[in-house]
Amino acid sequence: EKVEITKEQRALMKAIVDAYNRHQIPQDVAKKLLQEQYSPEENFLLLTEMATSQVQVLVEFTKNIPGFVSLDREDQIALLKGSAVEAMFLRSAQVFSRKMPSGHTDVLEERIRKSGMPEEFMTPMFNFYKSIGELHMVQEEQAILTAITILTPDRPYVKDHQAVERLQESMLVVLRKLCVLQHPQELQYFARLLGRLTELRTLSHYHAEMLTSWRMNDHKFTPLLCEIWDVQ
Numbered sequence: 001e002k003v004e005i006t007k008e009q010r011a012l013m014k015a016i017v018d019a020y021n022r023h024q025i026p027q028d029v030a031k032k033l034l035q036e037q038y039s040p041e042e043n044f045l046l047l048t049e050m051a052t053s054q055v056q057v058l059v060e061f062t063k064n065i066p067g068f069v070s071l072d073r074e075d076q077i078a079l080l081k082g083s084a085v086e087a088m089f090l091r092s093a094q095v096f097s098r099k100m101p102s103g104h105t106d107v108l109e110e111r112i113r114k115s116g117m118p119e120e121f122m123t124p125m126f127n128f129y130k131s132i133g134e135l136h137m138v139q140e141e142q143a144i145l146t147a148i149t150i151l152t153p154d155r156p157y158v159k160d161h162q163a164v165e166r167l168q169e170s171m172l173v174v175l176r177k178l179c180v181l182q183h184p185q186e187l188q189y190f191a192r193l194l195g196r197l198t199e200l201r202t203l204s205h206y207h208a209e210m211l212t213s214w215r216m217n218d219h220k221f222t223p224l225l226c227e228i229w230d231v232q
């Protein structure tokens, strides 16, 4: 059938994409990835700084998702805490697939591989980055997929499931139409995108385990990360 994006859906998409583009890690923070020191401690510190900056960016982006600020306040917090790691995997995945001009890509990979993270976490993490890169998502798809991840109704402690589901549903409809329009040859492209969300859940569980092991060897996080990840 002829796929039409309605006026409202185009407005929703524009609001999400504008918010996504408006809120980015400041260039001076991202540039720190390129500095000289490569010790595991230095790498961990840098990644902690990047993650902290990313959470701030994520909160601003989320507040601009149409309908989000009208949700119950506690549900807003539950959604952010429940989706932060997944949204940051999506965001950092874009760095890899964007093949950052200033060589951030291999520098970021190098720092992640040598930051004291458990070996068994590396394979699934970099497989994910590869699978995202292979999708060649357009910017609109990246922005809407991130918003869909944040507005996932079944996060812990979310009370008004329905309200979140309604918001997520309207974005899933737009994403499906966008996929059909942007990737006409790949019939299952939309299904493949949603499959990435399942992979994100798995990575998020790995990450939670990793946080406890990091806490053991007294790795310090920032107050913002402690709050959003319920550590320390």
Ligand SMILES: CC(C)c1onc(-c2c(Cl)cccc2Cl)c1COc1ccc2cc(-c3cccc(C(=O)O)c3)sc2c1
Binding pocket: 024, 025, 030, 033, 044, 047, 048, 049, 050, 051, 054, 084, 085, 088, 089, 091, 092, 095, 104, 108, 112, 115, 221, 225
């Ligand atoms: C606390 C820290 C040690 C940590 O623990 N787990 C993770 C993690 C790791 Cl490893 C991988 C995925 C998710 C998490 Cl959460 C991290 C680091 O998380 C981040 C989070 C976001 C970003 C964005 C970046 C980035 C670079 C250049 C350019 C841009 C850009 O958007 O322009 C973004 S780097 C970066 C590092």
